[in-house]
Amino acid sequence: MKVTLIFGILVVHTMLKEYKTSVWELFKEKIELNGFICSPKDYVFTPSITTSKTVCAIRCTMNDSCASLFYDPSSLKCFGCNLSYNTGELNKTLPGSLYYDTNEILTTTYGPSFYFSGPKEQTFEEAVVYCVGQNAHVVEAETTEENEYLKTYFKNQQLLTGYEIWLGITDNDVEGVWKWNSSGEPLGGFFNWGVDMPTNKTFRNCAKFSEGRRRKWTDFQCMKRINMFTFCERYTDTCYVDKMILAIWMD
CATH class of the missing domain: 3.10.100.10 (Mannose-Binding Protein A, subunit A)
Incomplete structure (x- = not known):
């Protein structure tokens, strides 16, 4: 009985430790690029979605809470963020990226x-x-x-x-x-x-x-x-x- 109890405590302790670690890793995770940061608490939708740039942009466009987005083509992950990052500059080239001002993505519909x-x-x-x-x-x-x-x-x-x-x-x-x-x-x-x-x-x-x-x-x-x-x-x-x-x- 004592052995079982100790074993149970160890299992629970291990699970809590793993959970704490996973939560810590989640909140430690963020997208940061030349001062642009979006932490998990600011995500509009989770970064686990695999998609294309355009679908990523459309997903953000469709969500009123999405002020900005990040797209990682290596993992195809789309990060929607409720914070707005705008330096006011058009076509500002950053190392390893391309920055778009809010006017850079144009969409419209006509008929079908x-x-x-x-x-x-x-x-x-x-x-x-x-x-x-x-x-x-x-x-x-x-x-x-x-x-x-x-x-x-x-x-x-x-x-x-x-x-x-x-x-x-x-x-x-x-x-x-x-x-x-x-x-x-x-x-x-x-x-x-x-x-x-x-x-x-x-x-x-x-x-x-x-x-x-x-x-x-x-x-x-x-x-x-x-x-x-x-x-x-x-x-x-x-x-x-x-x-x-x-x-x-x-x-």
């Missing part, structure tokens, strides 16, 4: 489509690869209504000033025959080319929303990346709430 911003300064191929990696495709304006919505949205985003945006069409297969990049289907009756566009030159097989208020379509060289902005489109039945968030990508 959810649109979200990707990296800047990408070639068309890089934009395609990025969007596909997020289960999406480079933005496609397939109707007059969708095109007008996107033009107005792009026009009203200060972050996009001076940038041109890749459009998901190419005439790579047959010169002058423009197709939607995601499906390979030819354009239907709708298009929004600018004056004297497309030029149908053999070295201009991609297209973009031109810079400025009109955002007309312009054929363009696929390998160009200067002043280019990637926008992705994903079909969804879920309505996302657009909210300013801050992200620190720990790349």
Whole structure:
């Protein structure tokens, strides 16, 4: 009886010790990068979720308590934080990371489509690869209504000033025959080319929303990346709430 009691006390003691250690390790854990810190007590959702950058950003966007987030691509962990970290600087490069101000992540919806911003300064191929990696495709304006919505949205985003945006069409297969990049289907009756566009030159097989208020379509060289902005489109039945968030990508 005495041996059993002692054994029971030892087991309980060991369990409490392990529990205390695990709790201590949990609260000792934090994400810290150049002064940006989020401790477990400030987590909006747990860091055990494995996901992509975009899903991580959307998860934070959907949660009113999420003021900022951290994403670790090595473990695919997403850390939502209820504290806001904002130095007021755009595109501030930190060692081993990229810091985004709260205006850096753009999302919007129209009909069944959810649109979200990707990296800047990408070639068309890089934009395609990025969007596909997020289960999406480079933005496609397939109707007059969708095109007008996107033009107005792009026009009203200060972050996009001076940038041109890749459009998901190419005439790579047959010169002058423009197709939607995601499906390979030819354009239907709708298009929004600018004056004297497309030029149908053999070295201009991609297209973009031109810079400025009109955002007309312009054929363009696929390998160009200067002043280019990637926008992705994903079909969804879920309505996302657009909210300013801050992200620190720990790349």
